[in-house]
Amino acid sequence: MALQLERASGGRSREGSPWTGLWAVVAKEMADHLTSARMRILEALIVLTAGGTVYAAMRSLRDSVSEDRFLLLKLFTTAYEPLPAFAGFLVPLIAIALAFDAINGEFSRRTMSRILAQPIYRDGLLLGKFLAGLCTLALVLTAIWSLIVGMGIIGLGIPPSGEEVARSLWFLLASIFYGGIWLALAMVFSIVFRQPATAALASIAVWLFFTVFWDILAGLLAQSLRPVRFGFAQEILAQAQLEMALARISPNTLYTEIMLPLLHPTVRSIGLLLPSQLQGAVLGAPLPLRQSLLLIWPQFTGLIAVPILLFALGYVLFQRQEIRA
Amino acid sequence: MSELVIETQALTKRYGQMTAVDGLDLGVHQGEVYGLLGPNGAGKTTTILMLLGLTEPTAGRVRVLGLDPARQPLSVKAKVGYLPERVGFYDELTARENLTYIAKLNGIPREEARRRIDEGFARMGLSEVADRRVATFSRGMRQRLGVADVLLKQPKLIILDEPTQGLDPEGAREFLHIIRSLKSEGITILLSSHLLHQVQAVCDRVGLFHRGRMVLEGTVDELARRALGSSYRIRVQADGAQPVLTEALQRVPGVVNVTPEGSNRYVVEATGDLRAEAAQAVVAAGGRLLALDVEAPSLEDIYTRTLEEVEHGPTA
Ligand SMILES: Nc1ncnc2c1ncn2[C@@H]1O[C@H](COP(=O)(O)OP(=O)(O)OP(=O)(O)O)[C@@H](O)[C@H]1O
Numbered sequence A: 001m002a003l004q005l006e007r008a009s010g011g012r013s014r015e016g017s018p019w020t021g022l023w024a025v026v027a028k029e030m031a032d033h034l035t036s037a038r039m040r041i042l043e044a045l046i047v048l049t050a051g052g053t054v055y056a057a058m059r060s061l062r063d064s065v066s067e068d069r070f071l072l073l074k075l076f077t078t079a080y081e082p083l084p085a086f087a088g089f090l091v092p093l094i095a096i097a098l099a100f101d102a103i104n105g106e107f108s109r110r111t112m113s114r115i116l117a118q119p120i121y122r123d124g125l126l127l128g129k130f131l132a133g134l135c136t137l138a139l140v141l142t143a144i145w146s147l148i149v150g151m152g153i154i155g156l157g158i159p160p161s162g163e164e165v166a167r168s169l170w171f172l173l174a175s176i177f178y179g180g181i182w183l184a185l186a187m188v189f190s191i192v193f194r195q196p197a198t199a200a201l202a203s204i205a206v207w208l209f210f211t212v213f214w215d216i217l218a219g220l221l222a223q224s225l226r227p228v229r230f231g232f233a234q235e236i237l238a239q240a241q242l243e244m245a246l247a248r249i250s251p252n253t254l255y256t257e258i259m260l261p262l263l264h265p266t267v268r269s270i271g272l273l274l275p276s277q278l279q280g281a282v283l284g285a286p287l288p289l290r291q292s293l294l295l296i297w298p299q300f301t302g303l304i305a306v307p308i309l310l311f312a313l314g315y316v317l318f319q320r321q322e323i324r325a
Numbered sequence B: 001m002s003e004l005v006i007e008t009q010a011l012t013k014r015y016g017q018m019t020a021v022d023g024l025d026l027g028v029h030q031g032e033v034y035g036l037l038g039p040n041g042a043g044k045t046t047t048i049l050m051l052l053g054l055t056e057p058t059a060g061r062v063r064v065l066g067l068d069p070a071r072q073p074l075s076v077k078a079k080v081g082y083l084p085e086r087v088g089f090y091d092e093l094t095a096r097e098n099l100t101y102i103a104k105l106n107g108i109p110r111e112e113a114r115r116r117i118d119e120g121f122a123r124m125g126l127s128e129v130a131d132r133r134v135a136t137f138s139r140g141m142r143q144r145l146g147v148a149d150v151l152l153k154q155p156k157l158i159i160l161d162e163p164t165q166g167l168d169p170e171g172a173r174e175f176l177h178i179i180r181s182l183k184s185e186g187i188t189i190l191l192s193s194h195l196l197h198q199v200q201a202v203c204d205r206v207g208l209f210h211r212g213r214m215v216l217e218g219t220v221d222e223l224a225r226r227a228l229g230s231s232y233r234i235r236v237q238a239d240g241a242q243p244v245l246t247e248a249l250q251r252v253p254g255v256v257n258v259t260p261e262g263s264n265r266y267v268v269e270a271t272g273d274l275r276a277e278a279a280q281a282v283v284a285a286g287g288r289l290l291a292l293d294v295e296a297p298s299l300e301d302i303y304t305r306t307l308e309e310v311e312h313g314p315t316a
């Protein structure tokens, strides 16, 4: 034990910055992402999604033009039935596609030992890969955002207000961090599984689990843990609160709860709305951006914290990994 | 002796119950070509990984170029070139792009990097294919690209893990030639292999590994003497009275045994290369010398003999 501690402290006092060579990795990985065949497929998806979203939104919005103050935001939320609003499925998909072979790909190409024999720490390699993925993701999402906003302005013929642009930019930022979660998750799986296909499948399985099953499961769990026996208001409230707390474990819930107040300025509370919270409020009056941001702040911190935690987990796993293939 | 470039003391690596490297004491001198020799699973790769700080030793001390690879990995890795077993490259990138990435990781300025990369390609005969994707490269080309990659950081020490594995005889010969030219520049080289004759051809000293232990160490000649004793076999063909010539050869100092074969052939077992002495003895005894030939002990013999001894105890 003492020996281990000594070794651990020795590890911490190692020479140089852990981020030596970080930018070389970021530059190389980003160049890889942007020139890969995978990117061509994603680009096609981007154009299809942006085009589809705007087209669908236009059809349902044309009639109500002039009435709504927040027309631009509607573009992001009004979905044409078979096509979900752009963020819901595309962000995780892109994120997973960018990271599922980050580490195991280096092993299967037998490049890992050659790269780690250069003056660079594993920290730098892992963070470099993550940052490159995040930057690529940001680039892709910004492209989609620009396409939607641009086509929307042309199609609707009304210039958006500053507030609308600000809200949609915050939404863009939230989407990038939401993508960061799936990016970090796929990266962890790329460390755990030696086969890239397994890592991709595992990532998609987790996404499906949270998308399809978690809400149902949260409901069931809440019912069994806080059963409503006598029909008291407290009982019902406790059950609903537990269900919501459980639901918030899912990054999808976090993301939705952020998306709602940002894109629907009239939303003034996420989760349960008690009558006391409504006092003095004019129903239907939009909140200023600052108020909406205050509302989502806890969720936003969660959205940033999850990728960091996942990255830390990946870091620990990667440090312990044997280098030989 | 000149200064030690690699030094290990009681270096040990355990994976659970399994001891991969067991109390290894290794010393490699400046400018030397040292061969780590041993069968599969002997612990060669594990030793190399510990030298580079890519795996942490369970116990023992390592110094590479005077540095501790566990504490100062960046300095060690900036000075030591490592060509892994069956080296891999990014297939979708060109040879030049692959090396440019390595140059960036080493913090070599762009202009300087371009110069060194072109130099490396020219030296390895890869200039023609420098801008082709590595996916199109043959095994031998990849191996030479690996050397160009290693040379990029102008290393003082180069570690090669099974460098000739998977090369055809011609390719392997070429590669051994490269190793010799690196040695002539004063670069210290540690290479691992289980192909004995190749190690014999380039190494100044050899360490024989077995189950994580070094069972024999020395120059190829030393090893031969130690492991085989009197095992230079000199074949003499001479006309003359057989008993007289046998007697004469037997009297040469250093000769252990003489066996006549056929009417005019003799096999002389000696402790060294005694061709000149044997010839003299034959002539002095009135024989007509027809042919003279010596069989130096091959590392192959030493290797087989030593491993047998290690496994079953001394045979003699
Ligand atoms: N991560 C690991 N976990 C458990 N045992 C391991 C691990 N890595 C290596 N070993 C064991 O350590 C021993 C030494 O392996 P090593 O790769 O160093 O041998 P080698 O001399 O390089 O053999 P080869 O000629 O096959 O490359 C082997 O028996 C191997 O099974």
Ligand SMILES: [Mg+2]
Residues within 6 Å of the ligand: B044, B045, B046, B085, B161
């Ligand atoms: Mg090996």
